[in-house]
Amino acid sequence: MTVLPGSVAANSHCFNNPRKGGSDLEGGTGYPRFSWCGDACLVAEFGDKIDPLINSMVRDLDLRIRGLKLPWLVETVPTYRSLAVYVDPWDSPREEVELAVTSLAREVKAKTMPSVAVVEIPVCYGGDFGPDLERVSMYTALGPDDIIRLHSSKLYRVYMMGFTPGFPYLGGMDPRLETPRLEDPRTLIPAGSVGIAGKQTGIYPIASPGGWNIIGRTPLVLFDPAGASPFLLEAGMEIRFVPVTGERFEEILSGNGA
């Protein structure tokens, strides 16, 4: 078996060229870049910004690693620009993990990955479901109808999931909708709430506290722990918000319960 220089990750906590013995963080500007985050997680980074192409490379590596059924692999977590590869710290051949991840990462091509699926998310905007639509309107100087039109006209990429179970980090919001977070976060935001925070938009999958500007709510269930597939969304999907009336919201909601 080819063995990586064992001292690479030991002496410098970041390496980007294992075959040459690695380089430290200051010296290494090249990507992909690899580092251990604790002893149970090897991270491969493809860049340092939120960018569809960089995120595609993360997904590409994720699919390659998950496709191999590696015995030491616990799970992977794709993020905007990096892939976290979790291994069993008690029982993983560290050199083998490094070799597998670094060599697979080098095969990754800088090309946009096709979307996994486009999911339509019905949203009832404004009213009780969107208490901050007014606030966004005041901040952006756009009328509520324009906000709804702009928010529902785009395709959003699910870059990553995190924060709470089933929460999608979305990219692609119209910059005209940018609104800062509430100064005083709410203690409880109902599940399904759709909000805007700075440059981001997102959906709360479970009731939780939060400081986002809530502009509407979807009747869809994003997270159902008892379900056969507990999560509606995954990284790599694209979503589109579809405005619906309060009546339609109730119809879909009762359909969920059936």
Added chain:
Amino acid sequence: MERDGLSVEIISPGVLSTVQDLGRYGFQAFGMPVAGALDRYSLMVGNLVVGNDLRSAGLEITISGPELLFRSERLVCITGGDLSPKINDRDVPVWQGLMLHEKDVLSFGGARNRGARSWICIGGGIDTPPVMGSRSTYLRGGLGGHEGRRLERGDILPLGAPDIFSRRGEGFVVPRELRQNYIERPVIRVIPDPREALIAPEGVECFYTSSYRIGPDSDRMGYRLQGPLIRHKESPDMISDAVPWGAIQVPGNGLPIIMMADCQTTGGYPKIAGVISADLGLLSMMLPGDHLSFRRCAVTEAADASRALKGDLERVRVLLADHRSRPGAPSLGIPADNGAMLLKFGGEIFDVTWRII
């Protein structure tokens, strides 16, 4: 079959008692925290002693333990810290196979500066319905364990069927050197994180040379530390990425937070370092107000430490096998004809045709 008898009733819940196993893996990519016992080693040793699969669920108890009424005869092993366990008001030791009979009450006198948490492993394991492949309670998500929450008075926890050799672990004592012991002012080993580059050099220096105290608002999600402030180079904000258990984040206020088993899967604060897996159990023993400090270590040292811990577990397995095979060990069952045995558990008789080869 009547199952009511195969259970444990919570007479009083203690400060914080939850059902935990080795964690819920496979869903971090969807934002699901792993949860699970804060000390995997203690849970595994306890499970081993009572004859369970290492992945069986036990009870994680905190500071002052619960009071449990056993409705079924079971072997129990309490690992982790010493919260002064008692059976029917009589003091009993931790890290030992203890037989509890029907109607026995297991209670706790509280921590005596010997660790903040214990794990109660019961022969057969706690048989609450698994959620997404695990029985671990994820408190903030309200799922897993017993109805997704901490235990309350009157809760009844179902138990699984014990291993046929479970009882033979009675009287087995885990040697002191193979226990997860409480250490005062531990030096926790960490692997530096590349995001250390976002921290000012004097901030990094400060982190490794200072003593930190565990803050009062620390829980299974994270330990907030109190002590000297760690300065960032510029902004503390970065693009969110993965946050493993043990990662030490430094948010804008300069006070580090150690992410624990219930931590969110992703986060946007710079990580200065990550606690090695083998030292996570030491953290589980600590209480708010306790002091700790940090020492840099290499990934190779972390791997050696994990290997040592795995070796300890194997050593317990060997010693237990020896204990179980002793002729003086409590008898397992009534010999039946044909090399089979009749086994008696909790008033029920199973006819198990198990040939001794």
